[in-house]
Amino acid sequence: MSADIRPLSFGELLDRSFALYRGNFLALALICLIPGLIPIPFTLFLRQPAGAVPTINSIWPLMARIYAFVIANSMVQFVAQAAVIFAVSEIYLGRTIGVGEAFRRVGKRWTSLFNLWISIMIRCIGCGLTIIGIFFIPSLLLSYSFALPVVLFEALPVGQALKRSRLLTKGQRGNIFLTFLLMLVISWALALAATTPFNVL
Numbered sequence: 001m002s003a004d005i006r007p008l009s010f011g012e013l014l015d016r017s018f019a020l021y022r023g024n025f026l027a028l029a030l031i032c033l034i035p036g037l038i039p040i041p042f043t044l045f046l047r048q049p050a051g052a053v054p055t056i057n058s059i060w061p062l063m064a065r066i067y068a069f070v071i072a073n074s075m076v077q078f079v080a081q082a083a084v085i086f087a088v089s090e091i092y093l094g095r096t097i098g099v100g101e102a103f104r105r106v107g108k109r110w111t112s113l114f115n116l117w118i119s120i121m122i123r124c125i126g127c128g129l130t131i132i133g134i135f136f137i138p139s140l141l142l143s144y145s146f147a148l149p150v151v152l153f154e155a156l157p158v159g160q161a162l163k164r165s166r167l168l169t170k171g172q173r174g175n176i177f178l179t180f181l182l183m184l185v186i187s188w189a190l191a192l193a194a195t196t197p198f199n200v201l
Helices: 010-023 025-037 040-046 056-092 099-108 110-128 137-143 147-154 158-169 173-200
Strands: none
Touching: 010 025, 010 056, 010 173, 025 056, 025 099, 056 099, 056 110, 056 147, 099 110, 110 137, 110 147, 110 158, 137 158, 137 173, 147 158
C-alpha cells in the first residue's frame, strides 16, 4: 500500500483499514494472538467448583483475583495494541515488518508505555469511584485514544502525550466512538461464528 499521508474521511478510514488488515491478516493476527495467550492459564485461578456457593469469606479473594486478572489482561492488550500500531504504520508506509520486530520496538518504549497505561488506569479508577464519574469514563478513554501512537512515534512525555491526544481527538470523538463500536461488533460476530459450531455440538 502506497503511503497517502493526509486526513481521511470516516469512510476512507474504514475502507483502507479493512484493505490493510485483509492484505496482512496473518502477521497482524499473530501480533494480537501471542499476547492474548498469556492470560489464559490465569483463568484457572478464577474458576469455582461446580455447584459451589460463594460465601462471605470466599467472595473477597475471588474478587481480588478477578480484579488482578482484569488489570493484567488490560496491560497485555495495551502492549498488543502498541505492537499493532507499529506494524500498521510500517505496512502503510510500504515497508515490511515481522512480528518479532514489532514487539522489539514496543520493548524500546516499555517505560513510557507502562507510565501511560498507569496514568490512564488511575484516571479511569478515579472516575469510577463515584456513580456520576462512571459515565465520564467512555469520554475519557475517547479523548486519550491517540495517546498511545503519540508516545510511540513522537516520544513525548506521558503528560504531554495525553494533552496532545485530547487536542487531536477534539471534534473527532464521534467518529472514533463509531470506529470502536464497529470493531466491537465485528469482534463479537467473529467470536460468535467461532463458538457456535461447538455450542451446537
